[in-house]
Amino acid sequence: MHHRPFRIDLKNLPDGGKEIEGTLPASFFELDPNDTVKATGPLHYHLTVERDDDDLVVTGEMSAPFELECGRCLQRFPYLADFPDFLSDQTIEGEDSMIDLTDLVREDILVALPSYPRCEDGNVEPRQCPAEGKFDSTAEPEDDEPASTPGTAAWDALDQLKNR
Ligand SMILES: [Zn+2]
Incomplete structure (x- = not known):
């Protein structure tokens, strides 16, 4: 106490x-x-x-x-x-x-x-977020993009999990 x-x-x-x-x-x-x-x-x-x-x-x-x-x-x-x-x-x-x-x-x-x-x-140590902008390219997936690249497939799998 x-x-x-x-x-x-x-x-x-x-x-x-x-x-x-x-x-x-x-x-x-x-x-x-x-x-x-x-x-x-x-x-x-x-x-x-x-x-x-x-x-x-x-x-x-x-x-x-x-x-x-x-x-x-x-x-x-x-x-x-x-x-x-x-x-x-x-x-x-x-x-x-x-x-x-x-x-x-x-x-x-x-x-x-x-x-x-x-x-x-943060107001103590000014910094840039290392993840800044990382997710922007996947925010609006384009329909005409081939879904065969491993990276995109991973994101599709994630999207499917989220939408379940
Ligand atoms: Zn951060």
Whole structure:
């Protein structure tokens, strides 16, 4: 069980808000080791937590390094989830003065990761996807093309599998 800086006690929350700053290990994201998304950590955060009536408002900056898998070439590439202007809020419900923003912060970062990662969109090491354009020639097969070449036959077999 690691340190939980995102647990906020409303009773001790000053009117002007509370500043929290630090780092958390990659394990904070609790990702499945089999997931194609890997947190390579640490998460850096510098946030202000402030109460606004029935809302707890979180603003500030956060960043966390990840490793994603390119959907085209299937190679892994580094990706920095960077939030220079993070903004999120949670409705305060019930009588409990302890509010845990851990899930909120974790989910806000994870949902911001690209759903269809492409290595050429990586923001850490600029690169060209080695598979870029590889599939373009087969995207629209031409009818008059002889289907006897091994390459084409393989693609036809694949197409038949897909259409099954
Ligand atoms: Zn790629």
